[in-house]
Amino acid sequence: MLSRVLEEFPDLSKKDVNRYDDPLQKKLEGKGENLFGPETKKFMHFLNSQPFLEFLQALTGIKEPLLGDPYFVGGGMHEIKKGGLLKIHADFNKHPKTHLDRRINVLVYLNKDWKEEYGGHFELWDTEMTACVSKILPEFNTLAMFSTTDFSYHGHPNPLNCPDDRSRKSLALYYYSNGRPSSEVNHNLEDHSTLFKARQGDNLDASAFKVSSKQKLKEAIKDLTPPIIWKAIGKK
Numbered sequence: 001m002l003s004r005v006l007e008e009f010p011d012l013s014k015k016d017v018n019r020y021d022d023p024l025q026k027k028l029e030g031k032g033e034n035l036f037g038p039e040t041k042k043f044m045h046f047l048n049s050q051p052f053l054e055f056l057q058a059l060t061g062i063k064e065p066l067l068g069d070p071y072f073v074g075g076g077m078h079e080i081k082k083g084g085l086l087k088i089h090a091d092f093n094k095h096p097k098t099h100l101d102r103r104i105n106v107l108v109y110l111n112k113d114w115k116e117e118y119g120g121h122f123e124l125w126d127t128e129m130t131a132c133v134s135k136i137l138p139e140f141n142t143l144a145m146f147s148t149t150d151f152s153y154h155g156h157p158n159p160l161n162c163p164d165d166r167s168r169k170s171l172a173l174y175y176y177s178n179g180r181p182s183s184e185v186n187h188n189l190e191d192h193s194t195l196f197k198a199r200q201g202d203n204l205d206a207s208a209f210k211v212s213s214k215q216k217l218k219e220a221i222k223d224l225t226p227p228i229i230w231k232a233i234g235k236k
Contacts, residue, residue, distance in 0.1 A: 001043060002141055006110045008037030009169055012079040023208035024196050026084040030077035040171075044076070047106065047173050056104055056175060060147070064177035066104065071097060075172040080120065082162050087208060088125050088155040090195040091148050091174075093185075100176035102148045109138040110169040118162040125153040129197050138168055148174070149184035153197050157205070 012028035015035055020027050036044060046052060048068030056066055069075060073096060080086070093102050107122065114120075116137060122144050124134040136144050138156075146152060160168055186192075198205040 004039040024087045028079045032072050066175045078170045080168040084160045086155045087157050088153050088197050092193045094191050101180040103177050104175040105148050106173045107144040108171040109142045112140040114139045120160050120168040127151045150186035
C-alpha cells in the first residue's frame with residue numbers, strides 16, 4: 001500500500017504548499033488533503049479511523065478519548081530537499097480550530113533505498129537538551145510514534161545530504177484529546193506555537209538562532225513600517 005502511496009506523492013516544490021525557509025526549518029508541507037491521491041486518501045483516512053484510534057489508546061495508555069485531525073493542520077504530506085532541516089523543537093500544543101490538546105504524533109516514512117549517509121534522521125532529545133536519546137533513519141515503511149508534550153523535543157537538525165534527485169518524504173498525523181495531564185504542560189506557556197530549542201554546545205544551532213532572531217526582527221520592523229518608507233530604506 002505504501003508503494004502505491006509513494007507513486008502518488010508529488011514534488012511539493014512544484015505545488016501550492018506551505019513553504020518554510022529560514023535557519024531553523026527548510027521544508028515543504030502540503031495543505032490538508034488537496035494533494036492526496038486515492039490511495040493516500042484511503043491510507044490517511046484509515047489512520048484517523050476508529051480501529052487505529054483504539055489501537056493508539058491501548059498502546060499509549062492515554063485515558064482521554066483520542067481524536068484524529070481531519071484538517072491535517074501542520075500534517076499530511078511533508079517533503080525536505082537536499083540541504084533542508086528541521087531544528088529540534090516541541091510542537092504547537094493546541095489545535096487552532098478545535099482547541100483540543102495535541103497528544104500523539106505519527107510519522108510514516110516513504111524513502112526507498114535510503115542510505116545512512118543521506119542523513120535526515122528523526123531525533124528525540126532529552127528534556128534538558130543535553131543528548132539525543134533516540135535516532136531513527138527515515139527508511140521506507142518505518143513508522144515513528146511519540147507523545148506530544150511541551151517537553152518532547154524532536155526534529156531532524158542537520159542538513160539533509162541526499163543526492164540532488166532525492167528528497168525526504170513523509171506523512172504526518174497528529175492526535176488530540178479534550179484535556180491532558182498537568183505533567184505534560186509548561187504552565188508558563190498554556191497555548192503556544194512551535195518551540196525551537198538549541199542543542200547545548202552546538203555552534204550550528206547557536207548561529208541559526210542568531211540569524212533567525214535577526215530575520216524576525218527585520219520582518220517585525222517591515223510590518224510596522226509604511227511601504228513607501230520601507231522601499232526608500234531598501235534603496236540605500
